[in-house]
Amino acid sequence: MSSQPTTPMSSADAQRAESVLRRLAPKWTTHVVHTIAKYGPEMRVSDVTQHFPALSQQYVGKRLATMSAAGLVARDGEFDRTAPYRLDQAARMLGPVYRMLAQWSADHIDRTPQGRYDRIEDALHRLQLADTTETIRLLSEHGSLRLTHLAERLDAPRVVRRNPAAPHAGGRPRRP
Numbered sequence: 001m002s003s004q005p006t007t008p009m010s011s012a013d014a015q016r017a018e019s020v021l022r023r024l025a026p027k028w029t030t031h032v033v034h035t036i037a038k039y040g041p042e043m044r045v046s047d048v049t050q051h052f053p054a055l056s057q058q059y060v061g062k063r064l065a066t067m068s069a070a071g072l073v074a075r076d077g078e079f080d081r082t083a084p085y086r087l088d089q090a091a092r093m094l095g096p097v098y099r100m101l102a103q104w105s106a107d108h109i110d111r112t113p114q115g116r117y118d119r120i121e122d123a124l125h126r127l128q129l130a131d132t133t134e135t136i137r138l139l140s141e142h143g144s145l146r147l148t149h150l151a152e153r154l155d156a157p158r159v160v161r162r163n164p165a166a167p168h169a170g171g172r173p174r175r176p
Helices: 011-024 029-039 045-049 057-069 095-108 116-127 132-142 147-153
Strands: 073-075 085-087
Touching: 011 029, 011 116, 011 132, 029 045, 029 057, 029 085, 029 116, 045 057, 057 073, 057 085, 095 116, 116 132, 132 147
Parallel strands: none
Antiparallel strands: 073 085
16 A cells, blocks of 8 residues: 555645644643533633633633634623633534544554543644644655755755764764
């Protein structure tokens, strides 16, 4: 079986994927989405906070406000601080995405037992690093690439090669 994808990812698709990852990756987003989905359909900040005893109500409120700006949750009464949050359409569609991320993480990253939502957040964190999706796209399109060629295609700062004869931390030149 070939490891090449059947449909190559375009640069625009890679940018869209990275945009989505940036929205989903912040810590506790997965847990909050799951909590509202399970105990909702609407929950106030104080209700969500009850499910996370280690988090302050202020932190949960800020997390929900950030998730609202990202289009994952919404609330009626924009100026009513007690108005409940509900999952937006985008967040209600995350079930299959989260299942795939959990499986991908279990298969390729970490086989140690951990909670499903912790595994999803770990996978999201790893994937949302700068240029990850574009790097995957370039490697799938071109096969293996030298780091310098990959950096050029990513418009990354030039990779500086060390002079093998230059002194290293011990002060002596390296042996060839």
